[in-house]
Amino acid sequence: MPIISRIKPVDLTATKNVFVSAVRFATSTGESCPPFGDELKISAQEQIEYMLGEDEDMPLVMADDEVKSVVRTGLSRIFSTFEKQLSSLVLESDIASDTAEANILHCVSDLEWMCSILPKMELMKDFVSSWAGISGGILGILADKKLESAMWGLKVKLIEVSGKALEAVGYGNVILSAPIRAQLLKSWLPYIREMKPLLDSKGTEDTSFPHKMDEDLCQSIEGAIISLVLALPSNDQADILADWMEADQVSYPDLSEAFEVWCYRTKSAKRRLAEGLRRVDNTTVSLE
Known part of the structure; x- marks a missing residue:
């Protein structure tokens, strides 16, 4: 059998399912899953980073609307949790408590991680807009x-x-x-x-x-x-x-x-405006 006839179309379903599941774990904001703690979430984030960098099928997977929707939902979830945690700081009786700071820093860490993967998916605009x-x-x-x-x-x-x-x-x-x-x-x-x-x-x-x-x-x-x-x-x-x-x-x-560039541009603009006005005046005079 010729080699070309044995080549099968790439099945992206498995890659897509793994990636989507990893995104959902990586952007989870609830309680940790005992007895694993945050290990599952960290592993999911590492899996996503690996797939974005090494998996040859990822360009096609990233173009999938469902995948983009899952990533955007995860980003929205992280932002929502971050805002709630940040707002709660002013309600804390002990603002210097290690727990309060650890919780909000955990959210910020998730945001930093999203900053590292979203450009690879051409979704950084969603982050910056939010x-x-x-x-x-x-x-x-x-x-x-x-x-x-x-x-x-x-x-x-x-x-x-x-x-x-x-x-x-x-x-x-x-x-x-x-x-x-x-x-x-x-x-x-x-x-x-x-x-x-x-x-x-x-x-x-x-x-x-x-x-x-x-x-x-x-x-x-x-x-x-x-x-x-x-x-x-x-x-x-x-x-x-x-x-x-x-x-x-x-x-x-x-x-x-x-400031220097702004000054130069401003002077150039004024000079062009003055030259334009002179040309208009000269044209008016010649018509008269």
């Missing part, structure tokens, strides 16, 4: 007096997740409308600008303080912010840059590059 939508609520809770001197690890983790969203939009991997892009940046830029010197100060006062924005994180966020600023409409750029220059702490992020 993150932009809840950013105001997140920052409102973080501004509560109960959290003023607590949950530093959570604050750094949320900046890291926001950095992923800013990178996705700033570098054009996720396309959002200008108002949403501006909203995302205007929400997180002041917070990042405020937190960086606070974290640095605490690290200086106490060398054992473990929570900080390391150099790689700072550089990646700064680069994403600059790219995002330069892609906004001119009026939004002007608002953000004016606020940056008026702030007490302007060393981070350094938006000098964005």
Whole structure:
């Protein structure tokens, strides 16, 4: 029998079923399954990462609408749990309890993991859109007096997740409308600008303080912010840059590059406008 006649069409059903089951386990947010604890969830996440990176059938599986729906449902479930856990922090009698912090950090860890797999499935836009939508609520809770001197690890983790969203939009991997892009940046830029010197100060006062924005994180966020600023409409750029220059702490992020480009573009636009008006005037005179 010729070899070509023995080749059978690839049956994607088995691969799809394994992947869908793994996604449901990986995005579960309820109680752990005794006696396995979180081991099943971690194993499911590792299985998904392996399949996305190594399984040759995955491009076809990822194109399946049911698979995308299951992933989106899982993402929505994680976001919902995260919002509930975050909101509950201000109701905690002991905000510094290990349990409260562990629970919310577990949710943030799930969000970070989703950030690592969604780009491979071309679904990062779903994450960024949701993150932009809840950013105001997140920052409102973080501004509560109960959290003023607590949950530093959570604050750094949320900046890291926001950095992923800013990178996705700033570098054009996720396309959002200008108002949403501006909203995302205007929400997180002041917070990042405020937190960086606070974290640095605490690290200086106490060398054992473990929570900080390391150099790689700072550089990646700064680069994403600059790219995002330069892609906004001119009026939004002007608002953000004016606020940056008026702030007490302007060393981070350094938006000098964005400011220089904005100035150049503004001057060029004014020059082109003036030239256009002169041409109109000359045309009018010649017609007369």
